[in-house]
Amino acid sequence: MSYSFSQTEQEILINFEIPEGIKKSDLDIQIHSNWIQAGIKEKEPILCGELIYGIDEENSKWDFNEKGYLVIITLKKKESTEWMLIIKNDYQGKIDSNSEFILSIFYEDQKDYSKALQYLSSSAKKSHLISLYKLAALYIINDSNYPITPNYEMGFSLFKKAAKQNSSTALFMVGNLYCSGQGCQQNFIKAEKYYKKALENGSQIAGVYLGNLYFQGGNGIEQSDELAIKYWTDAALNNFQPEAMKQLAIMHTLGRGVEKNFNKAKGYINLALSLDSSIEIPEDILEQLQIELENQNEIQKEKEKEKEKENQNQIENQIENLNQIENQNQNQNQNQNQIQNENHKENEIKSKKKKPKNKIKFQTLKVLLLFVQSLLLEFF
Structure with missing residues (x-):
């Protein structure tokens, strides 16, 4: 668990989350004019140490959001000075690991690497996660700014301690060191195990x-x-x-x-x-x-x-097929025309043959009429 803070000209607002199930009565919050302690009773404090500046103790307060399990501390400034950090030192030997890590960064920016290493090492001893693998990295990469002797065994030990908190970075580094055999005996089986754990934890x-x-x-x-x-x-x-x-x-x-x-x-x-x-x-x-x-x-x-x-061959074949079909259609039309012509001629011939028969029939009828007429004349 760690805290964060923001500020205005009049106030410092600090907040941190706590595990579910914790009640307000389980909290230990002490606010004084020049020091503070906040956390859960009978556990390492989340925030503890001497404040960087004095505060208005009477008008400072804290609250607990039970739904969000969030502790909110409001410190009233005595002056409108901007705070670079909350804690500047331990108070009666007490200081939380979060503040120590922040102080290590502060002194690193000030290029006071001895003090930065002092606070970083103290924070790592309290199992502060980021401090653990930053210190481990310093033992391995040999940063010349820090007064530290390269030591792969120490780096491996610190990474392994951080890996117990399921840090994907630490798990990956332990796997790497097992794979290379630096700071430990080379062991591919253990390297595989830690790589897989790192992957499961988001590496x-x-x-x-x-x-x-x-x-x-x-x-x-x-x-x-x-x-x-x-x-x-x-x-x-x-x-x-x-x-x-x-x-x-x-x-x-x-x-x-x-x-x-x-x-x-x-x-x-x-x-x-x-x-x-x-x-x-x-x-x-x-x-x-x-x-x-x-x-x-x-x-x-x-x-x-x-x-x-x-x-191209397919196109040519298609054209040839179309030409053949067209020729077939032309031949078929010619055949049909020929058949029609022959039928027409045949009909004409038939028509001519029928006409004489009609004439004969007409002449026969005429003869009969004349014969009947002659009979009638004889009778009368």
Whole structure:
């Protein structure tokens, strides 16, 4: 738990959260003109020490928001001076780890590295998380400003202490040190364990190193390109890690654990460089990728030519088919016309043959009439 503060010309407003289930009667808040102590009874105070400036004790107060489990302390300034921090020193030997860490930053800004280290070390002894891994880093990276002797064993011990608080940064660093064997005996099994814990607690880079571990294999870890790709892909797509993108580009170029895919490889390289221009891609991979992409382009061009030729042939065949259909239609029309002409001629012939029969019939009728007429004349 830590506190934060804001201020106006007249007041300092301090607030901090406490665990659920804590009641107002469980709190220990003491406000005095030149010192303060605030926290939960019988536990290390969250805020404790000598105030940087004196306050108006009578008009200072505190309150507890039970719904939000938030303690709010209002300190009335005696003067309108701006406060750089709340606590400037311990009071009767008491000071909280948060204030010690803030003081270490304050003295670091003042370039008083001895005092900065003093407060940082004291805060780390009280298991202040950020102090633990900052001090651990100082033991490992050897910052020449600080009066500290490099010590990997001490750095490893401090990171491991911070890792007990499920700090993703500390968990990742413990995994790294187990992997390299710095400050401890090299142990890939333990490195795997801490990398996975770091990943579970939100580390964005642990997946990259876990992938590296499976890619390398050995020391109790079974080599697996598939697992390496799994963790690199997660780190690349979900956490945008350029190093993971570089590794995926290499795997897609070589076809390790995946089918070769030069377009994907090129895409990963471009994305990695857009995120971090300092990423170094192996020259042999770049050369191989360039050759393969050029060959791929040539093959693609040949395929496009073949496709274009095939399309042209299809068009020509379609035109030929249309011409054949048109010729067939013309022939069919000619045949139909010929049939119609023949039918017409036949009808004409039939018509001519029928006309004489009508004439004969008419003449026969006329003869009969004359015969009847002659009979009638004879009768009368």
